[in-house]
Amino acid sequence: DAKTTQPTSMDCAEGRAANLPCNHSTISGNEYVYWYRQIHSQGPQYIIHGLKNNETNEMASLIITEDRKSSTLILPHATLRDTAVYYCIVRVADSNSGYALNFGKGTSLLVTP
Amino acid sequence: GAGVSQSPSNKVTEKGKDVELRCDPISGHTALYWYRQSLGQGLEFLIYFQGNSAPDKSGLPSDRFSAERTGGSVSTLTIQRTQQEDSAVYLCASTNNYQPQHFGDGTRLSIL
Numbered sequence: 001d002a003k004t005t006q007p008t009s010m011d012c013a014e015g016r017a018a019n020l021p022c023n024h025s026t027i028s029g030n031e032y033v034y035w036y037r038q039i040h041s042q043g044p045q046y047i048i049h050g051l052k053n054n055e056t057n058e059m060a061s062l063i064i065t066e067d068r069k070s071s072t073l074i075l076p077h078a079t080l081r082d083t084a085v086y087y088c089i090v091r092v093a094d095s096n097s098g099y100a101l102n103f104g105k106g107t108s109l110l111v112t113p
Numbered sequence: 114g115a116g117v118s119q120s121p122s123n124k125v126t127e128k129g130k131d132v133e134l135r136c137d138p139i140s141g142h143t144a145l146y147w148y149r150q151s152l153g154q155g156l157e158f159l160i161y162f163q164g165n166s167a168p169d170k171s172g173l174p175s176d177r178f179s180a181e182r183t184g185g186s187v188s189t190l191t192i193q194r195t196q197q198e199d200s201a202v203y204l205c206a207s208t209n210n211y212q213p214q215h216f217g218d219g220t221r222l223s224i225l
Binding site: 045 | 161211214
């Protein structure tokens with residue numbers, strides 16, 4: 001799996017957009033960008049994933065650069081409940097072969113009132 | 114719909130005892146993963162099941178750890194003769210082909 005680089009921590013004011021960057025300059029053509037988050041004392045929660053097109057769902061938007069070497073997760077209106085560690089993971093899609101997720105250290109996002 | 118369910122949510126036991134941790138995956142998910150997360154650390158892969166078979170056991174830390182899955186559904190992770198370094202949160206995830214893994218909230222295991 002390609003290596004990812006994320007800032008260790010970020011702050012965001014409640015109600016503002018949180019933009020979390022991720023660098024993955026060694027990404028391969030068949031590797032997706034996945035985002036998970038882990039709120040204290042809970043299991044990791046899937047947020048969104050994409051291959052090359054920008055993606056949006058009810059939780060967030062994912063913007064992937066044209067060269068696919070970096071991406072940004074956007075939480076459009078952050079709330080206090082979005083305080084969590086956010087993980088950017090690059091890997092091939094799950095299949096019958098199975099691939100464990102490598103979570104790395106992630107970005108600790110603190111949303112402040 | 115129902116997510117991944119793990120039980121117990123917390124387990125405290127004495128060193129040397131055996132423990133069994135249970136994972137109920139999302140209905141219909143064929144693949145199941147076990148991970149563990151030690152305090153302040155990232156997730157460590159333990160074992161992967163496709164159906165009832167475990168093609169990848171490479172992450173099991175020692176022969177005290179074993180896992181099985183029956184009926185392509187429920188999985189149990191067994192730790193024999195527990196040691197203090199086994200204290201961690203044990204997480205289970207399930208998925209179907211080409212879908213993201215979905216996690217339970219884990220079992221917090223404390224070895225006294």
